[in-house]
Amino acid sequence: MNSEQMEVKTPEYVSLQFRLAGLGSRAAAFIIDQILLGIINVAIVILLIVVIQGMSSLPAFLENSTVPIAIAIIALFIINYGYFFVCEYFSGGRTLGKKLVGIRVIQDNGHSITLLSSFIRNLLRLIDSLPTGYFLGIIMVFFHSKHKRLGDLVAGTIVVHERKAKRKKKPSGIEKEIQERGLAKENLVIDEWTLKSFKAKDWKLINTYAARFMQLPKAERDQMTRKIADLLLPKIGVEVVGESEENLENTLLVLYLHLKDEWEFEL
Structure with a gap:
């Protein structure tokens, strides 16, 4: 099946276009992940063998202990299923x-x-x-109109192709301003948990x-900057009281860059 286009209307009445990921691209990603997990699994098994061999020097009543095997089985289960959960949530899907x-x-x-959902x-x-071999998942992805497996249906998720960076795109006024100020995401370190605490209303704001930003007179811009800073900056642990308007503007603009990557999806 070929990948298809899908349109989503957000609560803010913005239409977003996505290209759904089909069976081929999803299978390729899964194979890569399984190779990585296979390497980790082999390493755990080798470590288990080494531990069991090392137990031969222990007293007889401890030699038959199943604790290392039980720990290895639990570790393998957590790694093989936790890997997808952790990566998808903390790495933007x-x-x-x-x-x-x-x-x-x-x-x-x-x-x-x-x-x-993750x-x-x-x-x-x-x-x-x-x-076996993700047979049910493969069948569902192949025949479902939005290429969903059971996990996607229950969790309310879809798998889409990443948006491609548009080359030679003329920067907007705010992008020029950010560049002229020498601002970048690296100027403000925000951990994933904190970033996830921002909701759609925060992004809209x-x-x-x-x-x-560029159209407002300075007095009005300073007033708006102070109000929005009071609402958003405490979430990332930035003290607003005593800071100049310029510093608050810079912090908000860098925060804008972070949230833009998190919330603005365009192909």
Whole structure:
């Protein structure tokens, strides 16, 4: 099946276009992930063998202990299923395989995958893998109109191709201003947990701020900067009281860059 286009209308009445990832690209990403996990699994098994051999020097009543085997089995289960959950939630819907292939998991509404959605989606891998070799998941992805497996249906997620950077695109006024100020995402370190705490209303607020930034007179801009800073900057642990308007502007513009990557999905 060929990948198809999908349109999503956000709560802010913005239409987003996505290109759905089909069976081929999803299978390629999965194979890459399985190669990585296979290497880790082999390393754990080798470590288990070494530990068991080392137990031969222990007293006889400890030699038959099944503790190392039980720990290895639990570790293998957590790694093989936790890998997808952790990577997809903390890396914007991407595992290593998805990142290399150029696809990602998002919610049906076009927003980033949530903690609960990622957990449900990957928990149901146990069913999608039945009866063997992800047969059920493959069949569903192949025949479903939006290329969803059972985990996607229950979690409300879709897998789409990454947006491609548009070359030779003329920078907007706010992008020029950010460049002239020498600002970049690296100027403000925000951990993933904190970044995930920002909601759609926060993105809409700071996006509106950035859109109006160049048009507002200085007095009005300073007033808006102070109000928005009071609302958003405490979330990232930035003290607002005593800071100059220029510093607050710079911090908000860098925060805008972070949230833009998180919330603005365009092909």
